[in-house]
Every structure is written in structure tokens, then in C-alpha cells.
Amino acid sequence: MSFYTSLSGLQAAQTELSTVSHNLANVSTDGFKKSRTNFADVIASSIATDPTKLVGSGVVVKANQQQFTEGNLKTTGGALDLTVTGDGFFTVKTAGLNPTTAYTRNGGFKVDPATHNIVDAQGSALLGYPVDAKGNATATGAAGLSALNLAETSGTPVATGKVALGVNLYAAASVPSATFSPTNAASYNSTTTSTIYDSSGKASTLTNYYVKTADNAWTVHSFAGDKELTVGGSTAGTPVTFGSDGKLTAPTAAIAYDAFMPGTGGVSQTLTVNLAGSTQASTAFAVNTRSVDGSSVGMLSGVSVDTQGIVSANYSNGDTVALGKVALANFADPTGLRQMGNSYWSASGVSGQATLGAANENGFGSMLSGTLEGSNVDITEELVNLIAAQRNFQANAKALDTASQISQTIIQIQG
Template sequence: MSFYTSLSGLKSAQNDMASISHNLANVATSGFKKSRAEFADVIASNFTRSPTQMIGSGSVMKANRQQFSEGSMIQSSGALDLAVSGDGFFAVKNAGVGSGVNYTRSGAFRVDADQYVTDKQGNRLQIYRVDGSGNLIGSTMGSLTDLRLPPAAGDAKATTAVALAVNINAKASVPATAGFDRFDATSYNQSTTTTVYDAGGNPMAMTSYFKRTTPPVDTVPGAPADLSGEWSVYSFIGDQPLLAGTDPSVTMTFDTSGALTAPAGTTTFASFMPASGVAEQQLTLSLAGSGSQATPFRVGNQTQDGIAIGELQGVTVDDRGLVKASYSNGEVKTLGQVALIQFANPAGLRQLGDSTWSATGVSGQPVAGASGDSGSGSIKSGMIEGSNVDITEELVGLIAAQRSFQANAKALDTAGQISESILNIRS
């Protein structure tokens, strides 16, 4: 009998060491929760034996219970590195059809090739849906959806109006080359480029070249400076010249004080077809606010009314778990709210590996929540929750398990020696 009792002790000690070894092996695993082996004694009893005569029959492992205490918080530079401070799990779902929702505390998320936010195993992070205005539609398990970052946002708008306010150098000389050639810098004085957009939101370069056509006026010493002059402005979209009617240029005229006298309003260019071929387009140019001064050429104001389609530039997750994407056109779009799921008995969750769990009848049904809700933890962006394994505690437990194994092995050896002695008795 003592042989089997000691054997059960050996097995219990071995299970204890296996649990501790598993904990130690996952010291660096993010979101890992340690387990504790729990044992019970075995009593072989019957109705004919008095309580004082009952002898134990060893031990048995009752459970390997998970410990859901919070792990250490490790700072990270990734906006999609998330940690839960307090209670709650992130909900993740495999991309396969009919896949159920699983749960994790490991918030090391990334963006895959299809723009979905996933964990290291490719499971997609679940969020609560929002409408077009960024308002939450629902916060139940049925309203969960995959978090996907749209690569673009906004509606494109073709540029129709460009405004340039420049300071012309009144002392600039007429260029040495008589004609105009945009590839010959000696045929014009200055140039400036404005980014405009076609109907598809594609950027185009509108370059305006400024050429003086009348020489500067010299004044006698002591007399007011004469800032008058006439300039021609040649504008191009890429390689296409913009025609003001049939004229290839717009004439700017300044009076003696340097004030702009012509053109009086905006100039409408002839229609042109962008290189993208999206749709024919027509621009107007306003030079209002320009002036002539005895100072270097300078662009004071430069605007256009086109809108490009915004490209994804970044993503943030705030303390409420709201995911917001920012785009190159200045638009900030709320994509949803990260779900935090709770359970009545987290220790009853089934371990799936990869720091992931699934619900069971013992854990209770998942309860939907969000960061900051009553009873829920809070989401921390730019942080990762590490393992909750305490190395010192585990090493002490490992020594105790080793001593237990050695003691039971000694008891087993002793039982074997007793059996051998009985077998060696001679009549």
C-alpha cells in the first residue's frame, strides 16, 4: 500500500514541477498568466473501519488553476500596442468563416496586408461599431466587428481656383533672353509652384513663371522710388500651358507706388485635360494682394480650393478605447471602440495557447464592456502587459517540489527494501 502512496506523491511532485517549469518558460511571454498546481489528499475509507484506523492513500492533483493577477506594464512606441490595467480581456477573432470569439490579454497588435489590426497569430481585434459621424451604434457582443484601418478617406475635389499674392522685385532687370522658354532660366526672373488636384484627387504641379517685360525706372537721388513695371506670368500644369483665352501669359501691371493695377480680377484659363485623364478641368487665377517693392521676390499667400483623397498617416487609441485614424488631407476618422470583455470566473476559461482563452460553462458568459466602464479596466496605448510570473516565487516553489519528489522517492525506496526483506525471510 505504501508503494502506491509514495508513487502518487512522486506524480504530484512531478506535476507541480511541470506547472512551475511552464510558468518559468513564459516569463517573457506578453499577456501570459501563471498557473498554480493544486492537490488533495486521498483517503481510502469504509464503514467497518473506525476514524482512528483510517490511513491516507497519497495525493492527487485536483486542478492547475490560472492566476489572473495583472502583469508588469512595459512601455512601447507602438500606438497599437495596448494593455489592460485592471479587469478585462481583448476580444479577437480568426478570419475564418464561422470562427468564434476568443480572448487575450496580450495587446501586441499590428496591421496586416489587408489593413486589419491583428495579433501575432493573425486573429483580428474586435471593436464596437460606429456610424458615419463616429457615434457608437452598440456595445454588445453582437455588435462586435473586425478593426480595419481604411487606407484612404474623404472625397476628392478638383481645383477650380488658385490665388497667388507675391511681392515682385521692382529693381529686377528684364531677362537677357527675349522670348520665353520655361527650360531656360535666363528667359524669366522667378517661378513658384502650387500643388493642385484633378477630379480624382491626384496632385498636379501648377508652375507660374514671372518675367519682367519693361525695364525698372531710375529715379534721381532724393526723389520717391518709382516701383512701376510690367510683368508677364506664364502658368503650366505639368507640361501643359494654361492659356488666358489665346494669350499664353497674364500681364501684371504696377503703378509708381508698387500697387497692382492689372489684372483687375481673376483670370480664367482655357479648359485642359489632366494627365490622369479623369475629367476635363478649368482653373482661375487670382493675383490680388500682389505688389511691387524694392525687395527680393517672395510668395506672401498661396491657396487653392482642391481636395485630395487623404492617405492614412497614423492611428491612435485614447483612454476610452476609441480608435482614431488620421489622414494626409487633415481628416480624423473614428473607427470604433476597443471592446473589453469580462467573465464572472476568469479561472474557468479554457487555455488555447498563444496567451489566448475561450469561454466555457465554468467561466460564465462573456460580458461586453469598454475601457473606463464600471467594473472594467482601462486601456493603455503604447504599453504591453508582460507575464505575471514572479521568478523568485517560482524558484522557491521549484525547490519545494524537488524536495517533495526526493522525499517520496526515498519513501518508495524504503517500501521496496521492506518488501525485499519480507521476501528474503526463510522458514
Template sequence: MSFYTSLSGLQAAQTNMGTISHNLANVSTNGFKRSTTQFSDVIASTASSNPNQISGSGTVVKSIRQQFSAGGYAQSTSSLDLAIAGDGFFAVKSAGDDVMFTRNGSFSVDSDRNVVDSQGNKLQVYPVDGSGTVVATGLDSTIPLRVPQTSGSPQATENVALTLNLSANSPIPAESAAFDAENPYAFDRFDPATYNQSTQTTIYDASGNALTMTNYFVRNTAAEGDSGTSSWSVYSFVGDQQLSTGSAPEGGAAPMTLEFDATGNMLSPTDAVSFAGFTPPGSTSQQPLTLDFGSATTQLSSPFAVSSRSQDGAAVGQFEGITIGENGTVTASFSNGDTQPLGKVVLANFTNPSGLRQLGDSTWASTGISGEARLGEAGSNGFGSLMTGAIEQSNVDITEELVNLIAAQQNFQANAKALDTANQISQTIFNIRG
């Protein structure tokens, strides 16, 4: 009988060493949870057995119990790296829609723009509306977190507004040798001597493509007459295409004319001026476009300056980044300034986490022992808080595991010695019979 008693001790010690070795092997595995081996003694007795004379029949492994204490946290530069400070698991789904749970929050974006773990399992979030409010709950209502590539719809620019000051001290370019005084349309945008100032505004065509609108300001007359009025010409270009407010006497494009009184206030135009015949590059249809200098544009002695600039077009926003708030709300930002809530990270918890079935890769599945998953949000009752830019490491303590390994090895050696002793006793008995 002592053979089987010692053998059970050997097997139990071997299992314990295997469990400890598994812990040590995963000391650097993110989200890994250590296990401990639980033993139980074996007693073979009957109702007629004397309770004072029962020696026992060895030991068995009762369970290998997982320890879900928190591991250390390593800082990260990725906004998709998440860690849970407290109770809870991330919910992920495989390609076959199998639901799994993990504490390893090292996520990335795959080729289909889904946020996935290292095994390609998709991170699950609650769907939200435009304000970030959750619109559906429950495990069947969760959706994979997917990063959109663009945001918004393109809108062609139809109205441009500028407010500026044209310096009253600016000379008339006609005094330059490069300017033909007898030809008021001798302006040349490639010759800075033919204009006083210029400014650029980004506008958009119907496809959302960015175009550059450049306005050149040419002083025509200084303050003259009893009224003290003066005028400027504004030549407008989109790329290499000159815009026109009408037909020039020479058949070219007519510039816009600004008039100011003696105090520097603009007299005309009083409304936005429409350009004629503007066709964006690559387009076959004309695009309406107006330019409005408003009522605050002035001609003062101070230097040329643009105080405000606006236009009503919009480009399609390209994805630029993603942020995850402490409450789990995922927000994407785009190049056109848009922000879009994509969902809220789902956290799951269990009545008995130790009953979860290990699937490997720091993932678990629910069982009848663990109970059904209870879903919630980060920071709510029964769930830990969410940390971004951090990853939870293994909760294995190398020192503790090495001490446990020494103890398990000694236990194994002690049982092996007991087995050897029982063998020697049996050999002695056999020799006596011989």
C-alpha cells in the same frame, strides 16, 4: 494501503513539477499567465469509523489554477502593440469566427489589412461613427479592426488663389540682351533673364493626380504717366503646358496682366481670371481653372514674397499611420491630412478568470466556470487602462518557480522514499513467512 498513499503523493508531485516546468518554459511568452497546482487530501471513512483513527488515503490534484496577476511591461516602437494595465482581455476572432481572449497585445497588419495577433486572429473593436462615438455594443456587434488604404475622393482643382508682393524695385527684363524689346512675347521660361520671379502651386486633376502649376512674373512697365501705373505679365504653366487667358497676336498663349497704381495697390484684374483650353496630362477632357490674386496683392519696394496660397482640389489620401488613444479609439491618418476613426478596442472581463479554458498561444475561451464575457471600454469601471507602444510580458517569476521546483522535487523524493520503505517492510514480512 501505504503503497497507494505514496503513489498518490508521487503522482501529485509529478503533476506539480510539470506545472512548474510549463511556467518556466514560458517565462518569455508575452501575455502568458502562470499556474499553480492545488492539492486536496483523500479521506476514506464511514459513519462507523472512529474519527480519532482515520489516517487518510493520500492526495489528489484538485485543480491547476491560473494566476492572472499582471506581468511586466516592455516598451515598443509599434503603435499597434497594446497592453492592459489592470483587469481585462483583448477580444479576437479566428478565421472560423471563434471568439477568444488574450492579454498578448502584440498586433500587426496582415495582407488583407486586418489587425491580427501572431496567430492571425483578428482584433475586435466596437464600430464608431465619424466622430468616434460607439454605435453598437455587444460581442455580436464587434467588427475586425481593418486599416483602410485610402481616404476621401479626388477633386479636380478649379480655383487657385495667390496673394503676393511684386517688388517695385524689379527691373524690366527687356533691358536684358536675352529679351527682344520688339516682341512682348519673347518670354522663355527656361531663360531666367526673361522673367523676374516665379512661384509654384500644387494642383490636382479629376483623378487626384498632383500637377505643378508654375507662374512666371515679368515686369512690363515701371511707374509712368500722371497716374504712376505699372504693369506685369503673368505666364502660367501646368507641367509643360502653357495656360492662356485668350489668343496672343502671334497666335500663342496670352498671359495675364496685372496693373498697379503709384502706391502699389493692384488695379486689375479685380476678379479671378479664367484660363482657356486646359487639358490635364492623360485626360481627354478640359478642366476649368481660374487664378485669383485677390485684393491684397501689392507692388511695394519689399522683396518678392508669397503671403498666401490656396487651391480647391484634393488628392486621394494614402494611409500613413495609426494611433490608439487611452480610451481605445483607433484613428488612421492619411497623406491628404484626413483622419478617420476606425473603431474602439473592446475589452472583456470575467467573474472568474481562473475558470477560462487555455487554448495555447496565450489565448483563452470562456467556460461555465468563468462565466460569460462582460464587455467594456478601456478605463471604464471594472476594466484596466490601455497602454500603447507596450507589451505585457509573462508574469512568471523565475526565482519563485525554481524554489517551488525544488520543493516539488523534495516532495517527490519523500513519497518515493515512503514507497521504498513500504516495499522493504513488505519484503521483510514475506521473508518471515518463508
């Protein structure tokens, strides 16, 4: 019987050695949680057995219990490197032919260039809840979960139709002797540039050239890109005059240019330029006022995640859009979660089903952006455990060897 007692001790020690080795192997694995091997003694008895004469029959592994203490935090600066400080797991949908819901503490995420979903290193999509303009979740529970997606663009394009441009023209400027040409700087006195948009939101440049023709008299030529805009089919330019007080006397209304096809594409558009507010003075040329309508489509330029888990995208047109709230999961008994590898866990009958929520809600921790949670393995502690497990293995091996020698001695006596 002592053979099996010692054998159970060897097997138990081997299991502990394997557990410690697994912990040490994952000392640098983000989101990894160490395990501890728990043992229980084996006693074979009946109601007729004298309890003072019981002899144990060895040991069994009761559980390899996961330890969900928080790992060390590492600052990375990445907006999508996330950490849950406190209770909770990120919820992801695994990639592949048979996607499943998994849970992880490894918050190293990035944007998938093909789908624009927020994914982890394995391509699993981070799940969350849609939000309204104020960042309030508009869905709850497992049915409300969806992949957090960063839209590539934001806003609706609007073609520019009106430009208001008040300038100050230098009264003492000389009249150019050369015939006007946008390629000859000697043929005009001053110029302004403004950004305008076509119907698809693509930007181009509106350039106005100001040519002095006489005292208090000027001509303005307008170009959209490299195409000169016309009035009534004429490219002669629009006369601009001032009174002796330097105030604008003509044109009295906005200049209405003929429809034109933008060089950037889109459809034909019309444009008006209002010079109201323009002056002529003895001071240098300057732009007094400028306003341009129309808008472009904003391109994704950045992303941020706040402590509530709200994911916001920044766009080149100045829009900041809340796209969703990161979903967190918690369990009645996290130590009962089933390990799947890749720092993933799945729910089991022991852990219970996931309770879903978000950061800073009851039962869930807060969220940090720009940090990652490392492994909670303490190398020094594990090395001590490794030595202890090795000694246990050696002691049980010695007990087994001793039992073998005793048996051999008995056989020799009987022989």
C-alpha cells in the same frame, strides 16, 4: 495499500513539477499567466468507521489554477502595442478555416498589409466597436463586434478650380531681353509655385512666371506641370498692369484658363487664377496671399490608441479619423478559462460567458498604448517551488521503496 498511497504522491509531485516547468518555460511569453497546482487528500471511510482510526489513502490533484495577477509592463513605443491595466481581456477572431472568438492579454498587434485589419502575431483580428465622430460606440454586445480596420485613405478628392494669388512685383526689375521660355531663367523675372489637384486627388504644380514688359506692365504665364495653360487658345500670357500707386489695374477679374487635361490623369478641368491683392513696389518680390481650393485623398500615415481604447488613424491630408473602440471582455471566474495556447483563452462552463465592454467602463481596466504586459512568472518563486516539488517526489519515492522492502521482508519470513 501503501504502494498506491506513495504512487499517488509521486503522480502529484510529477504534476507539480510539470506545472512549474511550464511556468519557467514561459517566463518571457507576453501575456502568459502562471498556474499553481492545488492538492487534496484522499480519505476512504464510512459511517461505521471510527474517525480516530482513519488512515489516508494518498493525494489527488484538485486543480491547476491559473493566476491572473498582472505581469510586468514593458515600454515599446509601438502605437499598437497595447496593455490592459486592471481587469479585462482583448477579444480576437482567430484566423484559419474555422475562426473562433478567443481572449488574450498579449497586446502585441500590428496592421495586416493585405486586409488592413489590426491583427496579432498569429494573424487573429482584434475586435472592437464602430464609433461616431465623437468616439462614442455605436454598437454593443457580441453582435456589434467587428474587426478593427485601418482604412488606407481618407477624404473625397476635389479638383482645384480656383487659385487666389496676391504677389508683390519688384518695380525696379529690368525687362528681360530673351524671349520667354520656362527653361531659361533669364527670360522671366520671378516665379511662384502652388500645389493643385486633379479629379482623382493627385497633386501637381501650378507654376506662374512673371515677365516685365515695360514700366508698370507685366505678363504672367501659367503652367500646370509642364503644360502651359491657354486663354482663348493663346499662349501669349496674360497682361498685368499697375497704377502709379503700385495697385493692380488689370486684370480686374480672375484669369479664366481653357480646359486642360492634367498630366497626372483624371478628367479635363478648368482653372481660374485671381491676382487681386497683387502690388508693384520697390521692395523685393514676395507672395502676399495665396489660397487654393480642391483637396487630395489622404494616405494613412499613422495610428494612435488612447486610454479609452479609441483607435484613431492619421492621414497625409491632415484628417484624423476615429475608426473604432477596442472591445474588452471579462468573466465571472477567469481562473476557469480554457487555455488554447498562443496566450489565448476561451470561455468555459466554469468561467461563464464573456461580459463585453471597453476600457475604463465599470468592471474593466484602462488601456495603455506603447507598452506590453509580460509574463507574471517570478523566476525566484518558481525555482523554490521546483526544489520543493523535487523533494516531495524524492520523499514519496523513498516511501515507495520502504514499502517494497517491508513487503520483501514479509515474503522472506513466510518462505
